[in-house]
């Protein structure tokens with residue numbers, strides 16, 4: 005069998021369709037993964053990388069003492085499958101194959117994916133022949149050619165990619181961990197640092213600082229208005245910017261009639277057709293249509309996978325001679341571009357335009373087949389149309405302009421006006437994306453006098469440099485050698501998703517800025533492009549076999565160790581700097597009690613709350629749900645009443661939970677519980693809230709004098725209110741305890757949530773576990789609890805409430821466990837069973853059991869029953885065991901009937917013993933007989 009491995013499922017499907025020709029392709033599904041079969045061939049798609057590099061086990065604990073962040077530099081790495089099902093299927097098919105062709109994308113990333121596939125196949129079939137098909141577009145022509153002339157995998161190119169992965173993981177993981185720990189951040193709030201990411205972020209931060217440091221300067225511009233044949237002409241002073249206001253004013257005052265035309269110059273200008281698209285130029289052009297870089301690339305890849313355009317990741321701006329340009333034009337005729345294509349065919353330039361970069365791998369981005377607006381949908385169509393029109397433009401003649409420049413003199417001051425007209429639209433006919441502004445001047449002659457209608461002096465200010473747009477940043481990254489054509493847009497996307505930058509154009513957030521500031525202060529190598537440029541040149545050396553991968557990795561390790569030497573020395577400062585700078589993003593606004601700032605606090609573990617920055621002087625705080633419900637962050641909206649930023653709980657993979665103003669939320673959620681205080685009226689509640697007493701807890705802990713003065717009530721009424729508040733607090737505690745209990749034993753089910761059951765329990769007065777333990781199953785049934793659930797809930801409630809009662813009585817936890825195991829659950833069990841029996845079944849010594857029985861008896865005000873000395877118990881047991889037929893088990897059962905020695909056995913009613921012990925009465929009589937016979941014979 006011939007196995008073909010493609011980069012993705014969609015490309016596998018298309019390749020199969022093309023190679024099968026007229027033959028029918030059979031689709032098989034295995035573990036949810038499709039494969040495409042025809043003519044002894046099977047095609048399977050990967051999902052890009054199906055393995056990833058990771059550290060060997062043992063490095064996952066961030067706070068490990070033995071393995072600090074630095075240890076990640078030298079940690080061993082392994083490749084682990086990330087797409088197990090695909091790996092399994094490929095290996096299964098590979099075992100049956102005698103030939104494998106790897107048809108992943110034709111670039112460095114694709115080559116690494118090819119090598120990964122190669123290794124997976126080689127691991128299960130050493131003998132199979134593995135080759136490689138390379139193509140730039142998934143079209144019949146390209147695919148058949150590529151499969152007709154397969155090549156081998158370029159292992160050097162793949163090794164370069166692999167080295168990059170290893171180094172990126174090593175840098176990213178160790179630095180991210182170090183910086184996050186230093187700034188005491190964890191969970192969803194870590195501070196990521198990366199080899200390409202950090203220098204890119206630094207550029208954005210630096211630009212922001214330039215903008216802030218920018219001091220605008222005033223300048224003045226002078227222009228005049230005249231006319232010829234009723235056409236208005238505007239002319240500018242030849243000093244385009246006056247930096248002195250005095251000079252500008254003098255020039256204005258000098259500008260007088262007569263206004264004389266001194267010179268008229270006519271000429272023509274060539275407007276060159278644009279060069280073919282590489283990835284960067286494509287992203288810049290598509291940004292003008294309103295697509296962010298990452299989105300544009302996703303759509304372009306989709307168009308490539310479906311055979312509409314060529315591979316969109318390329319650095320090449322020169323069409324290779326092998327590219328059949330005429331054939332492409334022919335095929336595009338079958339689209340709605342027919343007219344434009346025909347025009348291009350009729351007017352085609354001799355040689356297509358070419359850019360500066362020519363590489364041997366991919367051609368520039370170009371259309372691969374005709375498509376219709378309908379089959380692509382609006383967004384993809386826009387991108388496809390841009391690619392088609394750019395392609396047409398590169399084959400079109402240059403545009404030509406007629407230009408005109410007129411110089412004037414007005415009272416000795418020189419002015420000039422320029423105009424232009426497109427005489428030959430050329431490529432602009434088919435590429436309408438850049439705007440053409442034609443400005444025609446009427447015909448004039450030297451020496452001609454014109455009227456001076458108006459003179460205008462404008463005061464302006466110099467502008468700061470602009471923030472980076474995504475496409476501008478990508479251009480800049482390319483210039484500096486940061487990242488690759490495939491990764492640049494992803495790096496920017498990461499900076500956005502990690503909340504380091506925001507907005508269009510991009511500006512740094514506080515966090516982004518503080519991380520860069522701190523790194524620049526202490527280890528600026530990380531933020532400068534030079535380091536990553538060096539690495540790129542090493543990658544090139546690996547590709548050209550000049551250096552080995554190990555050698556490059558070792559050098560990178562040494563570099564990182566040097567950086568850690570600096571970082572570790574300044575760990576405290578780095579942490580303090582970042583925490584200090586980022587505090588603002590957690591600050592919400594004024595504390596209602598003291599006016600200092602309220603701030604979100606994230607504690608270790610799951611706890612978070614809002615506290616006052618002047619703690620401990622001010623103890624005001626608002627509790628928040630545990631971080632498991634979402635990590636609390638500040639949002640932009642501000643409460644009009646409280647002047648506090650709104651708070652949102654964010655959780656990965658879940659919709660964010662907006663709490664709104666935290667104080668409004670606090671008041672609303674405490675209103676219900678305040679209402680539980682019987683003598684607190686609505687009016688009193690409002691007064692309390694005005695005086696910053698929001699919760700039952702705060703009310704219960706406020707001095708009565710203060711309450712009586714706030715509410716204008718007598719000290720006695722205030723006392724009563726506080727007492728009631730304490731009762732409610734107690735009720736709330738019990739309810740919360742009961743809620744936890746119910747949630748533990750009642751799994752959420754459709755149509756019946758634990759919360760609704762709990763609400764109904766409150767309605768019927770079940771407020772704690774003890775209440776619940778006294779309830780019967782019928783009542784629970786009315787709340788929607790099933791029979792089986794109810795019986796579990798009740799038995800667990802009884803167990804728990806009994807346990808609590810016994811703990812209260814003073815039974816130690818260790819003994820309690822032993823009793824429970826033996827089935828001695830509630831207090832009455834201690835009094836309803838003979839203590840010797842309890843001891844026998846629980847393993848607790850008889851004297852200890854008796855002590856516990858006494859404690860229970862006292863608490864329940866019931867008698868404790870007889871107590872025997874330890875020797876009597878032991879002797880009694882020995883005596884019983886001496887009776888024929890009586891073993892340990894029978895002794896225990898007898899003790900249940902209160903029989904601890906032979907004499908008691910002999911004297912008791914056998915029927916009663918039988919009832920209490922479960923030993924058949926017949927047997928009991930037999931023991932009694934044997935015992936008496938023994939007694940008589942020894943006498």
Ligand SMILES: [Zn+2]
Pocket residue numbers: 595596597598599600616617618622623624
């Ligand atoms: Zn305060």
Ligand SMILES: [Zn+2]
Pocket residue numbers: 643644645646647648665666667668669
């Ligand atoms: Zn509010």
